[in-house]
Amino acid sequence: MTVFNDADDARGSDRNDQDVTGIAIIGMSGRFPGAPSVEALWDLVCEGRDAFLKLRPDEIEDAFTDEERAAANYVPARPQLPDVDMFDAEFFGMFPREAAVTDPQHRVFLEVCWEALERAGYDPHRYPGLVGVFAGASMPTYLINNVLGERAKVEEFTSNYQIGCFQQIVGSVTDVLATRIAYKFNLRGPAIAIQSACSTSLLAVSQACQNLLTYSCDMALAGGVSITIPQRRGYIYQEGGMVSPDGVCRPFDEQAAGTVFGSGAGIVLLKRLEDALRDGDRIFAVIRGYGINNDGSDKIGFTAPSVEGQADAISSALANAGVDPSTIGYVECHGTATPLGDPIEFGGLRSAFAEAGDKRQLCALGSVKGNVGHLDAAAGVSGLIKTALALYHAKIPGMANYQRPNPRINLDDSPFYIPASTTDWPATEGPRRAGVSSFGVGGTNVHLVLEQAPASQGNVDDVARGPHILPLSARNEAALAAMRANLRDHLQANPALPLSQVAHTLQTGRRAFSHRTAIAANDIEQAIERLGSERVASGVATERPPIAFMFPARARNMSAWARHSTAANRNSPAGLTGARSCSGHL
Structure with missing residues (x-):
């Protein structure tokens, strides 16, 4: 999994044959x-x-x-x-x-x-x-x-x-x-x-x-x-x-x-x-x-x-x-x-x-x-x-x-x-x-x-063409706003980051919580600008409720099914709304 980070020229050995055990x-x-x-x-x-x-x-x-x-x-x-x-x-x-x-x-x-x-x-x-x-x-x-x-x-x-x-x-x-x-x-x-x-x-x-x-x-x-x-x-x-x-x-x-x-x-x-x-x-x-x-x-x-x-x-x-x-x-x-x-x-x-x-x-x-x-x-x-x-x-x-x-x-x-x-x-x-x-x-x-770590075998150049989607999610709106600010500050402090790797990490290396937002950007400068905008849309994601199949039956059987369905919903970890129990932060 590729994570976004600053490329430090000092890290990594010049020897490509460095042992890969350890x-x-x-x-x-x-x-x-x-x-x-x-x-x-x-x-x-x-x-x-x-x-x-x-x-x-x-x-x-x-x-x-x-x-x-x-x-x-x-x-x-x-x-x-x-x-x-x-x-x-x-x-x-x-x-x-x-x-x-x-x-x-x-x-x-x-x-x-x-x-x-x-x-x-x-x-x-x-x-x-x-x-x-x-x-x-x-x-x-x-x-x-x-x-x-x-x-x-x-x-x-x-x-x-x-x-x-x-x-x-x-x-x-x-x-x-x-x-x-x-x-x-x-x-x-x-x-x-x-x-x-x-x-x-x-x-x-x-x-x-x-x-x-x-x-x-x-x-x-x-x-x-x-x-x-x-x-x-x-x-x-x-x-x-x-x-x-x-x-x-x-x-x-x-x-x-x-x-x-x-x-x-x-x-x-x-x-x-x-x-x-x-x-x-x-x-x-x-x-x-x-x-x-x-x-x-x-x-x-x-x-x-x-x-x-x-x-x-x-x-x-x-x-x-x-x-x-x-x-x-x-x-x-x-x-x-x-x-x-x-x-x-x-x-x-x-x-x-x-x-x-x-x-x-x-x-x-x-x-x-x-x-x-x-x-x-x-x-x-x-x-x-x-x-x-x-x-x-x-x-x-x-x-x-x-x-x-x-x-x-x-x-x-x-x-x-x-x-x-x-x-x-x-x-x-x-x-x-x-x-x-x-x-x-x-x-x-x-x-x-x-x-020291072996020399990176990959190319850190951001060759992937945009736009790149940067998704963020959190447990509540306040945490989501803080995440946007944290990501914007991080990109401002590290303008050389490959945006494609930033997007990849946010898409695959983060837990998806209920309060969500996302921006699309072609480069770091555009991402910083859009993260700071107050026009970024956000919403609350909900999981689909459980599906029940109903068949004609006598009232007694229908009543039993209704009781079973209600109990199943009540005991479901996500409940009816599917809201998660945790939030995320950058």
């Missing part, structure tokens, strides 16, 4: 502190900005006392994810009460999964293959603080949750995150909840890859979400602990003293590379291999990291991908900025890259935690999205909040360097390659090896 990333979506989309995240990274803000006293919603907040080690900082209280329940076919008791993690994850499918140009209801879901979330604090609330409800939950509180908790438990997506989107592939603390979302991606390679599904949504309620709260700093003393995360820097936890969500849509090339999908990057293991007990404590465990996971991924470590130009690190974690992670990288020899300045290191903080269950997929965009745009991203290396990290005697700003990624003899690490509390380590 897993293609064909869609991405996310919500991050300071960045409401993957494009905004990339801008944040490229500009070296971060989302760390101190909270004013009148903004704080935590349970600390005034005395505790006045203490020197109280840090009133946490990266915020705005609008988590906003949700279009009607769009996803949910009643207001159901939406109210559904965790914001589930609600935001519904939004980003829908967006990832739309961005890739796929309507799951029309896609003939199996689509899987692999995902995880953080602790359901919304359930604890907002849904249950009172002590009596907590006791009822713990003693009789299967009966008394099931309707209240089913919208919050992490077990149903993946199956909720499958139910709402009619996805029939494997729907599996993944949980491994900080490495949850990257582990979900690896399991999605495994299921694709074994043909358990044909596409897969994989990622994670972490939104803790309330968001506007501080924390208590302890020297040598996990959190930062000043509310700023500085991975691998000499001033690194702890991480900063925040809220966010990320999802990638995956497909076997050969299938993605065949279908003309936009490919951001290719997953060539992955390694997964656990530290076991050979470390100083349950929450402590392990050099050997991390090194083995990275080495396994390189072996699985069949690539030489000297061909890796960038590694997105776990990068918690803790005094213990960063040196151990660097030691694991050095061990895994030992075969690279004595080369220096070979591989750049980075961590998105310097921009948005530690997103817990969404941390790994956030780093994956950043790295996929780095390969797509051929840029080496700089490390935010980095000045000088941690004194316990010897960069000079290693193949690594840490760029302070974003630079061009020079062309290499083969395709550009990168690694992504995510290490969970308890020792589940995951590493992925990524590669």
